[in-house]
Amino acid sequence: MRLLPRRLNPGEEATLVEHLGELRSRILVSLGAIVFFLIFTYIFRGHILHWLNAPLPRHLRKPVTFGVAEPFITSFMVAFFGSFLLSLPVVLSQVWGFFAPAFEEHTQRILVGFTIFASLLMAGGIAFGYWVALPAAVHFLTGFDTKHYTILIRARDYYSFCVTVLVAVGVVFELPVFLLALAKLGVLPSHKLRKHRRLGYVIMAAVAVALPGVDPVTTLVEMVPLMVLFEGSIWLAVLFEKRWDRQAELRRAAFDSYVG
Numbered sequence: 570m571r572l573l574p575r576r577l578n579p580g581e582e583a584t585l586v587e588h589l590g591e592l593r594s595r596i597l598v599s600l601g602a603i604v605f606f607l608i609f610t611y612i613f614r615g616h617i618l619h620w621l622n623a624p625l626p627r628h629l630r631k632p633v634t635f636g637v638a639e640p641f642i643t644s645f646m647v648a649f650f651g652s653f654l655l656s657l658p659v660v661l662s663q664v665w666g667f668f669a670p671a672f673e674e675h676t677q678r679i680l681v682g683f684t685i686f687a688s689l690l691m692a693g694g695i696a697f698g699y700w701v702a703l704p705a706a707v708h709f710l711t712g713f714d715t716k717h718y719t720i721l722i723r724a725r726d727y728y729s730f731c732v733t734v735l736v737a738v739g740v741v742f743e744l745p746v747f748l749l750a751l752a753k754l755g756v757l758p759s760h761k762l763r764k765h766r767r768l769g770y771v772i773m774a775a776v777a778v779a780l781p782g783v784d785p786v787t788t789l790v791e792m793v794p795l796m797v798l799f800e801g802s803i804w805l806a807v808l809f810e811k812r813w814d815r816q817a818e819l820r821r822a823a824f825d826s827y828v829g
Contacts, residue, residue, distance in 0.1 A: 602656040617647055745798055
């Protein structure tokens, strides 16, 4: 008995009923992974909450709640978000397994490479957000005008802020993938990126301002990696375009020799 749906081969035909059956199976596998990891994250929710509370100043590391159900709801939502992150590789593999047969094997390898690259960048972005952006933002905001306010941190709002910052920084780190995709499609090749570099920096600054974060510290911390990633993306596009050109020449040579 197969535990996972069978992946179709490129170009393999299947009936509508078979496609719907495969889709149902992959949805069930994805939901099963989320439920499995939800049980795990809920059991260890104390460790997750401690990990999220670490960026707070020492005297504020036990956020407050208001209402009878809020402690349970807050802990459950944190556990659910953690389970979603942990199950994301399974969910993405099921999505990829369903759509992959529509692409040729060469295209599949390119997409897999981009996916791995994007996943590493996302992980790097979340790490940067947790160890750099989040502590800077939290310490600035909780230390602002303390002589006028009694600072209390509401758990629900704080964890929502954490998720927003981490996701925003993770998305920011996907910039090289986005620009490489545009270069691959010929929409924004490397010579245009280099020619309009100053305009690109202005756009990166505008994106940093538009990203979630109500304080100048978060905006500045998000702006710095955007600038670095933009410049790095330009040179990545240069390197990849040279490789793509060589591969295109090899394919043309192979085609000419076949025709000849």
